[in-house]
Amino acid sequence: MAKVINMDIVALRSFVLSENLGSFSAAAQALHCSQSALSLRIKKLEEQLDCELFLRNYHNLRLTERGKQLLDEAIKVLKAHDSMLSIAQNSEGNEPIRLGLPEDLTTQFFQNFLARYPQYVGQIELSMDLCKNLIRMIEEDKLDIIIVDAMPDDAGGYSLGARELTWICSPKFNYHPGQPIPLALHPDGCIFRKHIFKVLDAIGRPYRLVFTGQGAVSVHAAVMAGMGLTINSKGSIPTGMIPVPDDWGLPALGHTEIRVYEKSEPTPALKAFSDILKRELPQSM
Numbered sequence: 001m002a003k004v005i006n007m008d009i010v011a012l013r014s015f016v017l018s019e020n021l022g023s024f025s026a027a028a029q030a031l032h033c034s035q036s037a038l039s040l041r042i043k044k045l046e047e048q049l050d051c052e053l054f055l056r057n058y059h060n061l062r063l064t065e066r067g068k069q070l071l072d073e074a075i076k077v078l079k080a081h082d083s084m085l086s087i088a089q090n091s092e093g094n095e096p097i098r099l100g101l102p103e104d105l106t107t108q109f110f111q112n113f114l115a116r117y118p119q120y121v122g123q124i125e126l127s128m129d130l131c132k133n134l135i136r137m138i139e140e141d142k143l144d145i146i147i148v149d150a151m152p153d154d155a156g157g158y159s160l161g162a163r164e165l166t167w168i169c170s171p172k173f174n175y176h177p178g179q180p181i182p183l184a185l186h187p188d189g190c191i192f193r194k195h196i197f198k199v200l201d202a203i204g205r206p207y208r209l210v211f212t213g214q215g216a217v218s219v220h221a222a223v224m225a226g227m228g229l230t231i232n233s234k235g236s237i238p239t240g241m242i243p244v245p246d247d248w249g250l251p252a253l254g255h256t257e258i259r260v261y262e263k264s265e266p267t268p269a270l271k272a273f274s275d276i277l278k279r280e281l282p283q284s285m
Helices: 007-023 024-029 035-047 065-089 103-112 133-138 189-205 216-224 268-284
Strands: 097-101 123-128 144-151 158-169 181-185 208-210 232-235 254-263
Touching: 007 024, 007 035, 007 065, 024 035, 097 103, 097 133, 097 268, 103 123, 103 144, 103 216, 103 268, 133 144, 133 254, 144 189, 144 268, 158 268, 181 189, 181 216, 181 232, 189 208, 189 232, 189 254, 208 216, 216 232, 254 268
Parallel strands: 097 123, 097 144, 181 208
Antiparallel strands: 144 254, 158 232, 158 254
């Protein structure tokens, strides 16, 4: 008779998350444990499966060939486990969740949330738009929950925390002191656009709008082409861009908040999803 092995779900989740996030340290932070504790879970799982899952002689975490073969199966096991819990806890666990996000938060959401909670893959109906439009859509019952940028004096929502704003540009941008600041921004309705104008008008600093584009891709492309400056949170500066040097003397921009707005009478499934967001996302901001 074959020996029965009961795999540890937490160890299995540690395996999948380590691969998704690219390191044991990142996975340990996401699972709120020490790196040594997570390493022990992986080692125990390898002993149970009688194989190595990761190559440990590389600076970057890499799966062994057997690890690659087992990864998809591990994801299926976790999805089945989480789905079973969802069904047990809530009969409406398969209902779609209409989620709204601004484009600049989308990557963070996928990397720092869906990577840890694959049971929501296929359940989320995602809409991306300007924060102002997303708030209007949830008020019109077109969305169930939204995660948006908000200024500290904006009303409503549940704050997940603050992010410091900074000016960013291309490394090849030619700065001309004394000239109006060239700006590449999102259209009217973007809270960052409104905030920049408010700050610059308050100090009497001349500026000119050189590019307006719908979506982060177009705005960042304009900035990378050296057309002008834009702003972003310090923790999520796009690849290839840099914070502007301090000696340019541009004004400080303060900080923005990430807030969750949700419908007034959420279903149990939506409430569970919201509770996880509020608990998990601040850990990775």
